[in-house]
Amino acid sequence: MATGGDVDIARTAALFADPARVRVLLALGDGRALAASVLAGEAGLSAQGVSAHLAKLLAAGLVTAERSGRHRFYRLTGAAPELLETLARFSPARPVRSLREGTRAQALRSARTCYDHVAGQLGVAITAALVVRHALVTVDGDPTTARRPGDALSAQLPDHPYALGPAASEVFGELGVDVSAASSARRPLLRFCLDWSEQRHHLAGALGAAVLGRLLDAGWLRRRTDAHRAVRLTPSGRSVLGDVLGI
Numbered sequence: 001m002a003t004g005g006d007v008d009i010a011r012t013a014a015l016f017a018d019p020a021r022v023r024v025l026l027a028l029g030d031g032r033a034l035a036a037s038v039l040a041g042e043a044g045l046s047a048q049g050v051s052a053h054l055a056k057l058l059a060a061g062l063v064t065a066e067r068s069g070r071h072r073f074y075r076l077t078g079a080a081p082e083l084l085e086t087l088a089r090f091s092p093a094r095p096v097r098s099l100r101e102g103t104r105a106q107a108l109r110s111a112r113t114c115y116d117h118v119a120g121q122l123g124v125a126i127t128a129a130l131v132v133r134h135a136l137v138t139v140d141g142d143p144t145t146a147r148r149p150g151d152a153l154s155a156q157l158p159d160h161p162y163a164l165g166p167a168a169s170e171v172f173g174e175l176g177v178d179v180s181a182a183s184s185a186r187r188p189l190l191r192f193c194l195d196w197s198e199q200r201h202h203l204a205g206a207l208g209a210a211v212l213g214r215l216l217d218a219g220w221l222r223r224r225t226d227a228h229r230a231v232r233l234t235p236s237g238r239s240v241l242g243d244v245l246g247i
Contacts, residue, residue: 033075042105068153107230117208124200129245135171160192
């Protein structure tokens with residue numbers, strides 16, 4: 001009958017000894033659940049390379065997988081976050097070897113288009129600010145834009161907990177968006193997606209499209225050429241969103 005011996009620290013430590021595997025872990029370090037393709041981009045790995053690392057991390061119980069549609073999304077689990085934080089305290093800063101390293105992944109996470117509306121950090125910040133300014137209100141008792149139980153990852157929500165708020169016309173008007181005109185479109189005025197990079201809701205639907213159109217037409221947002229679907233705030237856009245939404 002086999003009996004347990006000493007804990008195998010070396011086996012666990014070996015999982016953190018591979019720089020590429022550590023990049024995968026760090027990409028998940030802020031609590032997001034990401035698809036393998038996104039992890040490959042953020043860690044600078046091929047699809048085969050990231051799959052091999054994820055298989056080892058799954059076997060070790062350091063990540064877990066959740067299926068949503070055709071994709072599997074990976075998240076840190078167990079002691080992985082604590083281990084990463086502990087190792088980080090004793091680790092030197094890694095030198096930057098290339099100015100392009102991680103640029104595309106960070107650009108997409110910062111601000112991008114999702115079909116015809118704004119996503120990424122900017123998209124969820126705009127949506128959260130609209131709730132704070134009472135242009136949107138939640139109707140399920142949760143005053144935040146956080147993921148709700150049952151929300152599918154990286155997908156438009158079939159049902160959502162939002163409605164227009166009492167300050168909708170005023171706030172959207174300050175941005176130059178006509179809510180009444182958006183309401184006449186042959187599509188739902190309010191739709192929401194669970195943002196794949198931020199794991200929070202962002203505004204979609206006819207109103208979301210109107211917001212993106214206004215930001216682009218006014219020159220407050222520009223499309224980037226170094227990353228597909230990535231956009232960037234211009235100085236005037238930063239000023240307007242700061243004045244109107246407090247972003």
